[in-house]
Amino acid sequence: MTTDTDDLRDRARSSRLGRRLLAERYSSYWLTAAGYTAIALFAGITLLLFYRSLPILSEYPLSSLLTSANWDPAANEFGFLPAIVGTVYVTVLSMVMGVPVALGAAIYIAEYAEGRMKTLVAALIDVLAAVPSVIFGLVALIVVVPFVGNYVAPVFGENTVGVGIFTVSLVMAIVITPFMTSLTVESLESLPDELRETSLGVGATKFETIRSVLLRAAGPGIFSAILLGFGRVFGATIVPALLIGGQTQIPSSVFSSGQTLPTLIVNDFGELMSLPLTQSALIFVGLMLVVVVWLFNFGAMLVQRRLKRRWQYR
Amino acid sequence: MTDIPLTTDQLSVTYTGDREIEAVKGVSIDFPANTLTTIIGPSGCGKSTLLKSLNRLHDIQENVEINGDVLLSGESVYDTDVPAPEIRRRIGYVPQTPTALPVSIYENVAYGLRIHGDYDSKADLDEKVETYLRKVNLWDEVADRLDAPGAELSTGQIQRLCVARSLAVEPDVLLCDEVTSALDPVSAESVEETLRELKSEYTIVLVTHSMAQARRLADEVVFLYLGEVIESNDVRSFFEDPQAERTRTFIGGPTPVDRDGTPVEPTATPPTHGGGSTVDDDER
Numbered sequence: 206m207t208t209d210t211d212d213l214r215d216r217a218r219s220s221r222l223g224r225r226l227l228a229e230r231y232s233s234y235w236l237t238a239a240g241y242t243a244i245a246l247f248a249g250i251t252l253l254l255f256y257r258s259l260p261i262l263s264e265y266p267l268s269s270l271l272t273s274a275n276w277d278p279a280a281n282e283f284g285f286l287p288a289i290v291g292t293v294y295v296t297v298l299s300m301v302m303g304v305p306v307a308l309g310a311a312i313y314i315a316e317y318a319e320g321r322m323k324t325l326v327a328a329l330i331d332v333l334a335a336v337p338s339v340i341f342g343l344v345a346l347i348v349v350v351p352f353v354g355n356y357v358a359p360v361f362g363e364n365t366v367g368v369g370i371f372t373v374s375l376v377m378a379i380v381i382t383p384f385m386t387s388l389t390v391e392s393l394e395s396l397p398d399e400l401r402e403t404s405l406g407v408g409a410t411k412f413e414t415i416r417s418v419l420l421r422a423a424g425p426g427i428f429s430a431i432l433l434g435f436g437r438v439f440g441a442t443i444v445p446a447l448l449i450g451g452q453t454q455i456p457s458s459v460f461s462s463g464q465t466l467p468t469l470i471v472n473d474f475g476e477l478m479s480l481p482l483t484q485s486a487l488i489f490v491g492l493m494l495v496v497v498v499w500l501f502n503f504g505a506m507l508v509q510r511r512l513k514r515r516w517q518y519r
Numbered sequence: 520m521t522d523i524p525l526t527t528d529q530l531s532v533t534y535t536g537d538r539e540i541e542a543v544k545g546v547s548i549d550f551p552a553n554t555l556t557t558i559i560g561p562s563g564c565g566k567s568t569l570l571k572s573l574n575r576l577h578d579i580q581e582n583v584e585i586n587g588d589v590l591l592s593g594e595s596v597y598d599t600d601v602p603a604p605e606i607r608r609r610i611g612y613v614p615q616t617p618t619a620l621p622v623s624i625y626e627n628v629a630y631g632l633r634i635h636g637d638y639d640s641k642a643d644l645d646e647k648v649e650t651y652l653r654k655v656n657l658w659d660e661v662a663d664r665l666d667a668p669g670a671e672l673s674t675g676q677i678q679r680l681c682v683a684r685s686l687a688v689e690p691d692v693l694l695c696d697e698v699t700s701a702l703d704p705v706s707a708e709s710v711e712e713t714l715r716e717l718k719s720e721y722t723i724v725l726v727t728h729s730m731a732q733a734r735r736l737a738d739e740v741v742f743l744y745l746g747e748v749i750e751s752n753d754v755r756s757f758f759e760d761p762q763a764e765r766t767r768t769f770i771g772g773p774t775p776v777d778r779d780g781t782p783v784e785p786t787a788t789p790p791t792h793g794g795g796s797t798v799d800d801d802e803r
Contacts, residue, residue: 319581399618402576403681407631407688408608411579417630421621516621517670519677 251495258489261482270489276453276464278473278483285490287453291370291463294456295445298374299438303382304431310382311389311427316415327390333383342447345376350448353460363460368450371459376444381434388433392426393419400518421516425509432505436498442467466490524722525550525573525610525692529587532565532572536582542568544746545587550692550739555718557725557733560743561769566726567615569743570694573724574610575603591691608635611685615697617677619669620684624661627669627680628652631688651687655679655713675706679713692722699732711736730770734758742766 261270265283273284314327353375354367400422404414420427450462451472464472470487477483532543542565550556558566568577575596577583589596596606608631620627628648631637638644648665652658657679661672669680678698685693695714699707714723714736727733733740734754741751742763750763761767 397616397618398579399614399616400620401579402571402612402614403618403620403684404630405576405579405604405607406574406612406614406694407634407685408604409631409634410604413634417622418620424621515668517668518619518621519617519670 251492254488254492254495258485258492260485261489264482270486274455276469278477278480278486281482283482283486285466285469285493287455288464288466288469288490290455291449291468292439292465294370294459294463295374295377295441295449295465296435296438298371298459299377299381300431300435302375303378303385303434303438306378307382307385307389307430307434308427310386311393312415312420314386315390315393316411316419330383330386330390334387338380338441339443339447341376341380342444345372345379345444345448349376358460361458361460363458365460365462368448369460369462370449370456373441373445373448373465374459376448377438377441380441380444381437384437385430385434388430389423389427392423392430395426396422397519422518424516425512428505428509428512432501435501439498439501440467440494441465442471446471466494522552523549524552524592525724526590526593527569527573527587528590530569530572530589531586532568532577533584533586534582535584542746543572546743546746546748547587548741548748548751550722550724552722553719554738555714555723555725555736556739556741557727557737558741558743559727559730559733562728564743565746566728566743567696568746570696570724570726571612573692573694574607574612576607576612578603608688609690610692610694611688611690612694613678613681613685613696613698616701617674617681619672619677619680622669623666624669624672624680625665628683628687630684635688637688647687651683652680654686654717655683656709656716657683673706675702675709678702678706678710682710682713682717686717686721690721692724693717695723695725697726697728700728730758742769744769 261283270283270285271289272286273282274286275282275284276287310326310330314323314330318326349372350367352367353369353372354365357371358365358367396419400418401414404418405411409417445465445468449464449468451464451468452462453464453469454461456463467490470490473483474487477487526549527546529545529547530543531541531545534540534542544565546569548556558569560566571577572585573589573596577585585597588598591606591609594601596610599606620630622630625648626633628651629644632644632647638647649658649662652661657676660676661667669677672680678701682693682695682698698714699710702710711732714725717723718736718738725732725736737754739751740754740757742749742757742765744765750757750761750766752762757766758770761770
């Protein structure tokens with residue numbers, strides 16, 4: 206009697222084990238395949254962009270493409286400098302405006318705000334981070350453009366309708382600030398309370414604790430947040446396309462209209478698609494974007510590794 | 520300094536979150552000078568809560584209400600013009616989890632000294648860092664790598680580093696919250712050894728749930744149970760002639776301590792990790 210039931214249970218267990226091992230094997234195949242797909246996609250896209258960039262690269266030397274200020278596809282003039290300068294301007298200005306505000310807001314939420322206020326502000330910022338950037342672009346057209354044209358630019362002695370590098374930078378700063386804030390709050394809040402208690406326990410003030418201990422300990426996370434913000438500005442398409450003015454010229458001031466690398470593609474692709482050399486030039490812009498983002502991520506990884514060692518705690 | 524540098528006067532700590540819980544209930548204790556006083560009791564009896572209220576660490580938490588007072592050399596810690604950071608400099612605190620600040624070993628010790636400007640020159644700072652690292656028997660182990668991150672030390676070394684950092688700002692009193700409970704037996708022994716050497720020079724309050732540890736280290740013992748002081752006495756009288764029935768049960772019962780005295784979590788009640796869970800445990 207007992208041996209019979211034992212026997213049955215053994216058999217059931219062994220057939221169950223067979224099924225479990227099968228699932229184990231197939232799940233590992235599936236996960237490996239998914240991992241390789243990611244690598245294949247990246248390599249495939251880069252190779253395709255490179256292959257389709259060859260026509261323009263064989264026609265003109267790279268150095269002249271990157272340093273010529275003249276962009277006139279109809280006359281076979283392909284100088285990327287205006288778009289490169291525009292992109293650098295927008296990226297730097299947005300980060301300069303956005304990062305301090307994001308850090309301040311994050312420190313306030315994580316370390317100072319209490320109770321309902323904290324819940325409210327944190328929730329609002331998360332919602333803002335999730336708003337599609339085209340909405341910011343539209344609102345900016347109605348509000349920020351006239352504001353910059355009528356009030357900000359005149360202060361600097363500039364005459365503009367309001368579209369241009371500065372407006373794009375301001376709006377992109379507004380787009381990425383909630384996003385960077387949210388990630389920074391997460392890094393700060395994941396720090397153990399012992400760090401705060403340890404620092405306060407030797408007589409440090411709250412601000413000294415934040416500055417000397419918490420910002421370092423959360424440093425690698427904050428660095429990631431800033432880097433992701435950078436990536437979003439660098440690749441931003443819709444907001445610059447709406448607000449930059451679309452003139453391919455070296456901007457004479459930050460209030461000039463101009464062009465960024467992504468807007469160059471967006472503005473010119475439709476009409477100039479039929480000209481093979483122009484198409485190749487725009488695809489080369491895409492290749493530049495991919496390569497720069499890749500280089501930045503790679504560099505960031507190295508920096509992050511150092512930060513993690515230098516600023517580790519516990 | 521008076522003979523009783525630290526005293527609590529009807530000190531109560533109440534968590535006023537969703538449910539109101541009085542974790543420490545009208546406690547009056549004296550902590551004599553140059554003496555190691557242990558506060559013992561089962562997990563969740565309010566030990567850590569009491570300890571943190573001694574140097575106003577609850578200030579950083581929401582929903583905590585303190586009544587009564589703590590007196591440092593006769594002066595109120597709560598009803599005072601002295602800013603909280605200065606209070607906390609005079610009453611140092613070492614947390615349960617060994618915590619290295621995200622700076623080098625050297626800067627971990629120099630941290631408080633730099634904040635308070637307690638040094639004249641770089642050479643003076645160097646000398647003080649060395650002095651306090653020697654005081655916790657850590658100097659010989661780290662002298663050749665002072666620039667390495669503090670967190671690269673072993674947990675036992677980090678805990679001694681924490682003690683060195685706290686001592687460097689020359690506190691009147693040192694609070695230690697179960698400082699050996701996260702350590703392996705060998706590291707725990709080295710930290711205990713350090714405390715034993717320090718207790719003639721400093722007024723130390725040590726929270727522990729290990730009675731063996733209390734026996735080994737304490738001069739005075741305070742037995743806390745559900746937020747109330749059941750009994751306090753010198754170590755010999757406390758263990759050899761306990762007065763309260765509950766003390767006798769606690770001492771004589773199935774003790775949460777290894778034979779060799781290694782502190783272990785008691786099995787009767789779940790372990791606590793800081794203020795929040797202390798409240799939950801108190802509710803049972």
